[in-house]
Amino acid sequence: MHTIVLATQKGGSGKSTLAIGLALAAQQAGHNVRLIETDKQGTLSNWQSRRGLVEPIVETVYDAGKIERRLQALERGGVTLSIIDTGAGINAATTAAIRYGDLCLIPTRPSVADIEATAQTVSVARAWRKPFAFILNQTPIRGGNRVNDATTALDEDAPRDIAEVLAKPFIMMRNDHQDALAAGLGVSEFAPSGKSAEEIRCLWHWVEARLTGDAAVTEESASVTEFPIMLIPAPADKTEPARALITWADSNVSWDACL
Ligand SMILES: Nc1ncnc2c1ncn2[C@@H]1O[C@H](COP(=O)(O)OP(=O)(O)O)[C@@H](O)[C@H]1O
Numbered sequence: 163m164h165t166i167v168l169a170t171q172k173g174g175s176g177k178s179t180l181a182i183g184l185a186l187a188a189q190q191a192g193h194n195v196r197l198i199e200t201d202k203q204g205t206l207s208n209w210q211s212r213r214g215l216v217e218p219i220v221e222t223v224y225d226a227g228k229i230e231r232r233l234q235a236l237e238r239g240g241v242t243l244s245i246i247d248t249g250a251g252i253n254a255a256t257t258a259a260i261r262y263g264d265l266c267l268i269p270t271r272p273s274v275a276d277i278e279a280t281a282q283t284v285s286v287a288r289a290w291r292k293p294f295a296f297i298l299n300q301t302p303i304r305g306g307n308r309v310n311d312a313t314t315a316l317d318e319d320a321p322r323d324i325a326e327v328l329a330k331p332f333i334m335m336r337n338d339h340q341d342a343l344a345a346g347l348g349v350s351e352f353a354p355s356g357k358s359a360e361e362i363r364c365l366w367h368w369v370e371a372r373l374t375g376d377a378a379v380t381e382e383s384a385s386v387t388e389f390p391i392m393l394i395p396a397p398a399d400k401t402e403p404a405r406a407l408i409t410w411a412d413s414n415v416s417w418d419a420c421l
């Protein structure tokens with residue numbers, strides 16, 4: 163069984179929406195999926211009530227001390243993918259989820275403030291030596307070119323590193339996500355041939371490759387990856403080229419962000 167965790171301290175980033183979207187995409191790809199909700203806000207449970215279908219099962223686990231054993235039991239029970247949705251902020255349950263998960267996915271809107279707010283989650287993942295990746299969510303459809311055009315050239319070995327920590331594709335801002343959530347559906351059920359569904363299926367493909375260590379996919383994306391928001395430390399010596407920096411949990415740098 164693989165376990166992925168959606169975490170970031172900022173509310174409204176898309177943790178619950180992506181947890182559901184990925185759950186349904188994985189289920190449609192043949193996985194036995196369990197959604198675990200550690201957020202008392204209850205977005206997933208409410209979605210389940212509207213859904214009126216048993217699968218995928220949503221279960222709540224609020225107690226950090228119960229997460230590890232619950233995951234072990236699910237694995238014994240034949241679940242092949244657990245997806246843990248966490249609440250805003252960093253709390254004991256989120257920390258435990260990251261600790262016992264295989265991959266921490268950090269959704270963020272493509273703004274400086276949102277990306278800066280991911281630092282604490284990154285620190286927790288790094289503290290437990292857990293792989294993590296950002297998902298750029300709610301990216302503006304018409305701003306796509308602006309986002310990509312502004313990409314600053316990365317130095318030679320940066321793309322491979324960035325391909326590992328930046329999930330592809332970016333998930334655009336589209337009504338389908340909100341409508342699917344309201345209808346108790348995953349976006350790949352709500353509008354199966356829509357662009358949002360396609361993005362989520364591709365995202366699941368990326369996540370699965372990352373979980374299974376399928377280098378082919380990360381190699382492939384390495385050649386095309388552009389990081390739309392460059393977080394670079396202002397170089398002390400202006401003649402030095404700025405390096406792309408992916409370790410922004412190390413906080414004693416001043417950031418320059420170019421949209
Ligand atoms: N890609 C997207 N496009 C449009 N709306 C989105 C998208 N992702 C999330 N949303 C909406 O943004 C709001 C917050 O998302 P949610 O998943 O509840 O965030 P979080 O769980 O991080 O607090 C919800 O109304 C959700 O439907």
Ligand SMILES: [Mg+2]
Nearest residue numbers: 177178201205
């Ligand atoms: Mg949520």
